[in-house]
Amino acid sequence: MAVLVTGASGFIALHVINLLLSQNYKVIGTVRSQAKADKVIRQFNNPNLSFEIISDITKLDAFDETLKKHGKEIDNVIHMASPLPEEGNTDFENHYLLPAVNGTKSILSAIKKFAPRSVKHVVMTSSIAAIINVNDFSVVTTEKDWNPITWEQAKTSSFMCYLGSKTYSEKAAWDFLKENKDEVDFKFTAVNPAMVFGRQMFDEDVKDTLNVSCEFVNKILCLPPTEKLSQDYAMSYVHVDDVALAHVKAIQEDKFDGKRLLLSAGTYSDQLIANSINKQFPQIKGTIPPAVEDCKQLDIRYDSAVTQKLLGIEWKSFDASVYDIVHQALKRRGKL
Incomplete structure (x- = not known):
């Protein structure tokens, strides 16, 4: 079948x-x-x-x-x-x-x-x-x-x-x-x-610009370190x-x-994405917007507890979600 x-x-x-x-x-x-x-x-x-x-x-x-x-x-x-x-x-x-x-x-x-x-x-x-x-x-x-x-x-x-x-x-x-x-x-x-968020299924599909959702992470890699990022809610x-x-x-x-x-595993902002990238990829610190230690904490906008219990899983973390996109992007650009 x-x-x-x-x-x-x-x-x-x-x-x-x-x-x-x-x-x-x-x-x-x-x-x-x-x-x-x-x-x-x-x-x-x-x-x-x-x-x-x-x-x-x-x-x-x-x-x-x-x-x-x-x-x-x-x-x-x-x-x-x-x-x-x-x-x-x-x-x-x-x-x-x-x-x-x-x-x-x-x-x-x-x-x-x-x-x-x-x-x-x-x-x-x-x-x-x-x-x-x-x-x-x-x-x-x-x-x-x-x-x-x-x-x-x-x-x-x-x-x-x-x-x-x-x-x-x-x-x-x-x-x-x-x-x-x-x-x-x-x-x-x-x-x-x-x-x-997450990696492209095949490395050959990693381009300068990614699909709509993954591009929210990928775009941070293209910003100068002087760029001031929003700490306000972006999406889940x-x-x-x-x-x-x-x-x-x-x-x-x-x-x-x-x-x-x-x-829905949680909410994020552009600054939280940058914080995650800086933490997980120290080799590119100074080339993208820096981390902000006292970054604004975001409220939960979507309650997915019922679905999570029904599925019987733990959502993959924000850091893991960001890592998979950035690792592929940096690999393509020869920075790993």
Whole structure:
């Protein structure tokens, strides 16, 4: 039997695939081009990994052919494909909001059409963006909370459209379940990670600029030592290994059915990132902004205790999360 992983070339997806392959799952990934499929196949070099090309996930029948072809062998689906805002593209509704919602509808619809009884678990990669209170970022939230962002608010900026795309695409999944509870058998789990830190799955993917979340750490390496960093709250983080583990556990244990998993290990600021780098990489002290000993302590904004207990894990530490990004970056730059 196989696991279908959509958006299989993404940062988190590669770690999920690696964990699945290490546990001897057969993985069928979907990507938007043959070039992406060829690259990932070369990187993993594992006969249990194959790909289907879906160039446009926004079509409501986008996944039909894949499920029609593989429906009998797929017993788990991990839906990770979702559009990310691109610089300069301001048509937020048509390029990000609708595609995110339609991508969710299309994968669930395809399961309903071609594998309503054979697929046992569906896990959706949502985001902490679907949980935060967009009207008051100081409120402590849990996996029970929903971002109250409106569709109109989501069309106002790149940041707001990302929040909206995650919120409304996840809501589309829960609505589908309510409307089709008698027509599909699968268990459903939403995984809602904070900013995901950690190493790139493959060293060749370490570039001058990294993916959105890891770039929050990487950018500090490019700042001069005279730069004054913010000590104010930036966001919450979680290590990519913990995120991958949550996805895989959710297809293995029925106790995650109907759950939203809030993955948040703690809050951070730019200055706290610099402090961690200076502590762990003394060889580059003096080339980046210095540590500040009396750095502001940040309040907890997201309470993930329920999810952590359900998963039965200890979150990887902030230092470990920062270390994995910086070590790879410095290695690429010949500074290790």
